[in-house]
Structure formats: structure tokens, C-alpha cells
Amino acid sequence: MTIPLSELDIINVILKGKIGRLGCIDNDEPYVVPINYLLDGRSILSHSLPGKKIYAMRANPRVCLQVDQIHDNYRWRSAIAFGRFVEIERPAERRAVIAKLLSRFPQLTPVESAIVHDAAAPDSVVFRIEVERLTGVEEE
Amino acid sequence: MTIPLSELDIINVILKGKIGRLGCIDNDEPYVVPINYLLDGRSILSHSLPGKKIYAMRANPRVCLQVDQIHDNYRWRSAIAFGRFVEIERPAERRAVIAKLLSRFPQLTPVESAIVHDAAAPDSVVFRIEVERLTGVEEE
Numbered sequence: 166m167t168i169p170l171s172e173l174d175i176i177n178v179i180l181k182g183k184i185g186r187l188g189c190i191d192n193d194e195p196y197v198v199p200i201n202y203l204l205d206g207r208s209i210l211s212h213s214l215p216g217k218k219i220y221a222m223r224a225n226p227r228v229c230l231q232v233d234q235i236h237d238n239y240r241w242r243s244a245i246a247f248g249r250f251v252e253i254e255r256p257a258e259r260r261a262v263i264a265k266l267l268s269r270f271p272q273l274t275p276v277e278s279a280i281v282h283d284a285a286a287p288d289s290v291v292f293r294i295e296v297e298r299l300t301g302v303e304e305e
Numbered sequence: 306m307t308i309p310l311s312e313l314d315i316i317n318v319i320l321k322g323k324i325g326r327l328g329c330i331d332n333d334e335p336y337v338v339p340i341n342y343l344l345d346g347r348s349i350l351s352h353s354l355p356g357k358k359i360y361a362m363r364a365n366p367r368v369c370l371q372v373d374q375i376h377d378n379y380r381w382r383s384a385i386a387f388g389r390f391v392e393i394e395r396p397a398e399r400r401a402v403i404a405k406l407l408s409r410f411p412q413l414t415p416v417e418s419a420i421v422h423d424a425a426a427p428d429s430v431v432f433r434i435e436v437e438r439l440t441g442v443e444e445e
Contacts, residue, residue, distance in 0.1 A: 183378065186326040186371060188335035195328035195335055197371035199383050231326060231337035238323065239412055243339050272379055 170242060170301035178244040178301060179204045182232040183269070187211075189228045189250070191221035202230060203269050209246060209294040210262050219290050222250035228294055244301035248294040259291045310382060310441035318384040318441060319344045322372040323409070327351075329368045329390070331361035342370060343409050349386060349434040350402050359430050362390035368434055384441035388434040399431045 170178070179185070187200045198218050202211040209230055213219055222228055226249045233243040253259050310318070319325075327340045338358050342351040349370055353359055362368055366389045373383040393399050 184375060186328075186337050188326075188328050188337035190330060190333075190335050193330075194367050194387060195330050195337075195369050197326050197328035197335075197337055197369055197385065199371070199373050199375065199381065201378055227334050229335050229337055231339070233339050235324060235339065238341055238410055241339065245337065247334060270378055 167302040167304045170244065170303055172299060174242070174303075175244040175299045175301035176204070178234055178242050179209075179230070179232050179246060179299075181234070185209075185230040185232040187218060187228060187230055189218055189221045190225045191217060196221055200230075201266070201270050203266055205265060205293075207296045209248070209296060210266060210291075211293075212263065212266060212289050212291045214288060215290055219292075222292070223252070226250040230294060240305050242301065242303040244299065246294065246296045247298040247300075248296040251293050251295055253291040253293060262291050262293070263289075307442040307444045310384065310443055312439060314382070314443075315384040315439045315441035316344070318374055318382050319349075319370070319372050319386060319439075321374070325349075325370040325372040327358060327368060327370055329358055329361045330365045331357060336361055340370075341406070341410050343406055345405060345433075347436045349388070349436060350406060350431075351433075352403065352406060352429050352431045354428060355430055359432075362432070363392070366390040370434060380445050382441065382443040384439065386434065386436045387438040387440075388436040391433050391435055393431040393433060402431050402433070403429075 184199050185202050186197050188197050200211050202209050228250050229245050229247045231245045235241040253262055324339050325342050326337050328337050340351050342349050368390050369385050369387045371385045375381040
């Protein structure tokens with residue numbers, strides 16, 4: 166039986182998680198991919214090389230991030246943050262976001278490392294999800 | 306760096322998984338929830354009590370199921386099956402699907418047990434996703 170989570174519990178699930186499933190809409194079809202992310206205030210920060218999810222979110226910025234803590238098939242919590250994709254393009258802001266992501270995910274890739282040291286590194290797309298609404302349930 | 310998975314690898318990821326993230330569209334907004342499922346031929350079988358995801362899929366049957374094998378943040382595989390939600394309403398077919406699900410997820414709930422023994426048990430929604438397209442990538 167599932168029970169709604171309190172907002173505090175929802176925020177804790179999202180704060181503690183490192184991998185979430187990003188849901189977006191691609192040509193009127195749902196699309197879900199795992200991403201590493203960081204919750205920072207009311208923003209979820211992430212980055213990606215250009216690809217299907219980035220093109221989909223640019224075309225339709227309504228997205229959600231689902232994060233769960235699964236103990237087993239019958240005891241789990243799942244939280245969802247609904248919001249809006251916003252691409253971060255200013256070099257200083259890109260560097261600041263990448264630095265935060267790297268402090269949580271320390272294994273640098275050449276592209277990310279380049280962004281921290283040189284704002285001109287072009288390939289990686291840095292973005293935030295502006296969180297508008299949270300929901301969550303648990304089964305226990 | 307992500308690399309496309311072969312169709313065989315994609316099917317293996319989905320076959321071995323027990324928890325997937327179902328993506329659907331609810332009022333023009335993406336919605337993602339974890340579900341237990343079973344891949345059976347070209348169908349993904351599952352069930353749920355009525356609720357937001359069921360109402361969303363009845364209104365818009367385009368769905369996807371994302372399944373991953375995450376070793377760590379930098380080594381993972383993710384597969385997606387895209388398809389169409391089909392509700393299973395014939396009592397004999399409902400019983401057959403629930404029996405398959407129970408053989409993979411043996412912990413009965415009262416509702417599911419009732420369906421196996423009495424087709425009239427009304428509450429649980431039994432459904433399949435008719436898989437139309439598969440994609441998958443790995444990062445290694």
C-alpha cells in the first residue's frame with residue numbers, strides 16, 4: 166500500500182540521491198533516461214553532451230526527475246520533481262554549476278574539466294531544472 | 306562516452322530487470338514511476354492499483370519503460386522500450402498475466418491473490434505495453 170511522503174521526506178530522497186530518471190517529451194512520446202544530478206535549493210543541476218534528451222528538452226521544456234530509494238520490491242520511496250528545463254549558457258554560471266557537480270561527482274571527464282578551466286569549452290550542455298512541484302510516495 | 310547497445314543486449318537488460326521506470330504523459334507533462342514488470346515476448350506485463358499513472362495511460366497510451374543496470378556513476382547500461390499501453394480486461398487473460406507476474410514476484414498482495422482465484426476481483430488494473438521500438442546505450 167502506498168502512502169504520500171511529506172515534503173521533507175521528498176526533499177530528502179532527492180537530496181540524497183545521485184542518479185535520477187529524467188522524464189521528458191520527445192515528439193509527443195515520453196522519454197526517460199538516467200542522469201546524475203544535484204539538488205541545489207529549488208534547482209536540480211545537471212549536464213550532458215548534446216543528444217536526444219537535450220534536443221527534446223529544448224523543444225519542450227516541461228520535464229520531471231524521478232528519484233527512488235528501493236529497498237526491495239515491496240519497500241521503496243519514490244519522489245518526483247516537476248519543473249522546467251533551463252539551459253545555462255553564461256560562462257561564469259556554467260563554470261559554477263560544473264564545479265558544484267564535480268564536487269559531488271569527482272571523476273572528471275575531459276569535457277567537464279575543460280569547462281571549469283576554460284569557459285569556451287563548447288560541447289557539454291549545462292542545465293538546471295527549475296522545480297515547481299514535488300510529489301512522492303512510499304510503500305512499506 | 307556512451308555507445309549504442311545491440312538489440313540483443315537491450316533485450317537482456319530488460320529481461321533481467323525487475324524494476325523499470327515507466328514514462329507516460331499526464332496532461333502534457335512527463336510522469337515517471339518505478340514499476341515491477343516482466344518481459345514476455347514483445348509485451349511488457351505489469352499491474353497497478355488505479356491511480357495517476359493508470360489514468361494518464363488511459364488518456365494517452367504512448368508510454369516507455371526505461372530499465373538500467375548501474376554499476377556506478379560511470380559504468381552503466383540503459384535500455385528503453387517504447388510502446389503502447391493496453392489494458393487487459395478479459396478475466397482469463399487477467400488471471401494468466403497475474404499468474405506470470407506472481408511467479409516472478411512471489412509476494413502476494415490480497416488483491417492479486419484474489420484475482421488469481423476469482424476473476425471478479427475488480428481493483429487491480431492489469432496491463433501490457435506492446436513494445437514497438439527498443440533503444441539502449443552503455444557507458445563504460
